[in-house]
Amino acid sequence: MGWLHTWAGVVLGSVMFAMFWMGSLSVFDREIDRWMMPATRLAAAPADFSLDRSVLPIAQELAAASPQWGISLPTERTPVLRLNYVGADKQRARRDFDPTTGALIADQGTLGGTGFIYPFHYMLHIKWRQLGYWIVGVAAMAMLVLLVSGVIIHKKIFTDFFLFRPKKQLQRASLDLHNLTGVLGLPFHFVMVLSGLIIFMGIYFPTAPLATYADTPDAKKAFSGDAYGRYNRDKANQPGSLASLDGMVASAEQQWQGGRPFFVRVINPADANSVVEVRRSSASDIMVNLDQIYFDGTTGAVLSRFEAAPVMTVQRFISGLHLVQFKHWALRWIYFVLGLSGCVMIATGFIFWLEARRASHAKKGLKGVRIVEALTVGSVTGIIASTAMFFVANRLLPLDAQWLGYERPQLETGAFYLLWLASFAHAALRPRRAWREQTAAIAVLAVLAVLLDALTTHDHLSTVMRGQWAAVGMDGVLLLAAVIAAFAGRHMAQRKPVLRAVRSPSRNPELEHG
Amino acid sequence: MPAIQTQYLSRASASLAPVLGTVSRVLLAVVGAYFFTTASVMLAARGIADLGLMSRSDAVVLAAMLGFLLYLGLLLWAFAERRLGRVAIVLGGGSLLLHGAATLLQAPA
Amino acid sequence: MADPLLLIVAAGAAYLGFALFALSQSRHWQQVAPSHVAQPPQKKALRLLGSLALALSLSCACLRDGPAFGPVLWLLLLSVAAPLLVFTLSWRPHWLRRLAQRLATSDPRHSESIKRGPMQRG
Secondary structure (H helix, E strand, O other), X not given: OHHHHHHHHHHHHHHHHHHHHXXXXXXXXXHHHHHXXXXXXXXXXXXXXXHHHHHHHHHHHHOXXXXXXXXXXXXXXXXXXXXXXEOOOOOEEEEEEOOOOOOEEOOOOOOHHHHHXXXXXXXXXXXXXXXXXXXXXXXXXXHHHHHHHHHHHHOOOOXXXXXXXXXXXXXXXXXXXXXXXXXXXXXXXXXXXXXXXXHOHXXXXXXXXXXXXOOOOOHHHHHHHXXXXXXXXXXXXXXXXXXXXXHHHHHHHHHOXXXXXXXXXXXXXXXXXXXXXXXXXXXOOOOOOOOEEEEEOOOOOEEEEEOOOHHHHHHHHHXXXXXXXXXXXXXXXXXXXXXXXXHHHHHHHHHHHHHHHHHHHHHHOOOHHHHHHHHHHHHHHHHHHHHHHHHHHHHHOOOOOEEOOEEHHHHHHHHHHHHHHHHHHHHHHOOOOHHHHHHHHHHHHHHHHHXXXXXXXXXXXHHHHOOOHHHHHHHHHHHHHHHHHHHHHHHHHHOOHHHHHHHOOOOOHHHHOO | OHHHHHHHHHHOXXXXXXXXXXXXXXXXXXXXXXXXXXXXXXXXXXXXXXXOOOOHHHHHHXXXXXXXHHHHHHHHHHHHOOOHHHHHHHHHHHHHHHHHHHHHHHOOO | OHHHXXXXXXXXXXXXXXXXXXXXXXXXXXXXXXXXXXXXXOHHHHHHHHHHHHHHHHHHHHHHHHHHHHHXXXXXXXXXXXXXXXXXXXXXXXXXXXXXXXXXXXXXXXHHHOOXXXXXXX
């Protein structure tokens, strides 16, 4: 088990760190969106908000030719109206509106937290044959194996439950911290990794319904219809006009006994057989529900209603624990902190591996430590610095930026990937100084991002007054990150790990070469 | 990965046997256990559905969710079991058998 | 006003609970209150008090958030409170000294459970 724990960790630790890092940030993906899209830092939508008055005119103008359009209603975390439709050029389009004035919000030219950081967390932006999902899946399974095998090789879990000796040599201190974050965070990390896999059960077990739905022409489609709900009806090919959307929403709220809608879709809006789909918000439950009601668009009569079956409800509860769509700020912050504790667990695992081998590899002339250290530095400080770079690029690039045929969102992500690659190269070329220099880079970039936000959005202090806590919180976390990075960098500069490792060999050879 | 190889090569004086043993164990664990699991999930879903305790879709969801735990258990067992031959028989032979059974069930009645 | 208060009590009780559990281990009692300062009480009593504190934490979490969110909040508060307590033990053990002195007993019968090895350094 020791062997398995060590090598699975070293080989897949980089992917795991990226998943944990991006996952922790995804807890605040919408707040990151507000920061990266300053024009969407809006006041809450008015209480008497009307779909018929505010949305319908916009949709009929923009999405007239679209076979369907959908509207995401404004929420506390996303205070915009988001319209999805197929444009006249047959391309999927997305426009954001101010729910109070109905004014179109200029495209902010960024993927933001929900478009870049969150998908990075679960598919690494590798779309080819769902390879990204599979890499994440393999790393997640490996993480489950690591958590269980870690408990098995630890042996003294309860005696060492509260043990952390920061003043001991780096190797010992990092093992203590690895055990501490691993054991105390175990329930959270285990549930998060397992629930992450369960969310994508359809991708990881694509054959699951084949034997059960053998009598249907398309087993997967039949299963997903039964499990996730689906309704549609053919067009009448005769013109029809929409009944009141507000009326349908009110009817849905009544049927859900006060449950609020978060998404409304209109299918074949100008046809006599139009369908209006209303989906229920999950803000007040842990579970991410699948409740949906389909109305006849012309009359407002209910055509079909869907709710998840009992076991699927359990699956949605488990998914909800992972997806954090509920409104609970205390829990959201704890998720963020515990997610980062997973990052610490992975990073200290790497550091322990390196410190345990540094002296012997140097003596034997093996390159393992140098390679893994470059990998570690790039995967840990590298991705953090690159994320800060992503934010800096967001505030530096003008809204209409274009370069070499790349649009603004690609320039932002390009800045992220370039710096990330560079951080691996830097770590390979300057092994002794890489940790320190990259933590310094994190501190500088994080402070720069806050300064640029203040300079480019002009309304900085007033954001506090107007209750724009998303942007304020983001700036605060960036500053805190800068302080921690500066502190960690100084701490590393004071330690001389190479000499220490030689002088005081570990007393635990089993873990060293396990 | 090169670090693993160099270590083993230096220790076992260029003998490839331990490397091959490790590679086959990893492959059996990761790939063999995966196919063992997918076949088990298919069969379990059909079995639960045929018992009539829940709807068909729920049977599939239940089997798939438990599948992750089964895969985790199989992975741990594949690394904990000393006899590689046994791992090969159970995961290799087992997944072939289970997949055979699942394929038979997929034939439209 | 009740909501933030319940959250603070839930978090504080979780921290206190772990502090009591840690003090029931000789190693950590020594860290906080070396044996010449105060004699540790019975381990069982400390663990019982610790369990009570954790139960109080659960009750507050459930009172605040109901039966669905309450237990989740409690479990996650535990996962945060435990490392915070560990960092207190490592970096600021004297913060817990007053708590240890309150709990201390001068009864020599219990002092034999302490290992009198060299004192643990921070």
